[in-house]
Amino acid sequence: MKSNTVILHTAALAIMPLQLMFSVFLLLRGHDEPGGGFIGGLVAASAFVLYAFAFGAEATRKLLRVHPKDLLAAGLLFGLASTIPALLSGQAMLTAHWWELPLPGDSYLKLSTVLVFDIGVYLAVLGTLMTFVIGLMEVEG
Numbered sequence: 714m715k716s717n718t719v720i721l722h723t724a725a726l727a728i729m730p731l732q733l734m735f736s737v738f739l740l741l742r743g744h745d746e747p748g749g750g751f752i753g754g755l756v757a758a759s760a761f762v763l764y765a766f767a768f769g770a771e772a773t774r775k776l777l778r779v780h781p782k783d784l785l786a787a788g789l790l791f792g793l794a795s796t797i798p799a800l801l802s803g804q805a806m807l808t809a810h811w812w813e814l815p816l817p818g819d820s821y822l823k824l825s826t827v828l829v830f831d832i833g834v835y836l837a838v839l840g841t842l843m844t845f846v847i848g849l850m851e852v853e854g
Contacts, residue, residue, distance in 0.1 A: 729763060
């Protein structure tokens with residue numbers, strides 16, 4: 714189901730990068746405020762769905778560069794990896810761990826298992842939805 718309208722092609726090319734940037738913003742904001750991996754993954758998937766409606770399933774597969782099922786699997790591995798620090802320290806499975814990495818100057822980069830888990834959810838949602846949408850588009854065509 715590829716669209717031949719110039720307006721949709723132009724809109725998809727203009728809106729998609731903005732949607733992807735906003736999805737990453739939602740992902741990174743999520744562990745402190747509303748947002749997170751789920752809604753970020755939905756926004757990212759909606760960007761790729763818009764592209765798929767404009768240019769077709771095959772062009773979307775090429776743009777993704779990774780099979781959607783591989784994104785889903787990577788998301789599940791990230792989710793599993795977020796449990797390892799707690800298990801190694803003898804705590805409950807999803808206990809959050811935080812690290813501060815020094816940056817040049819007097820600043821620090823704060824990393825956490827919560828962010829790793831959110832990235833896993835983001836990838837799992839994106840992979841699941843793109844598997845469904847691309848699969849449905851290929852069955853139709």
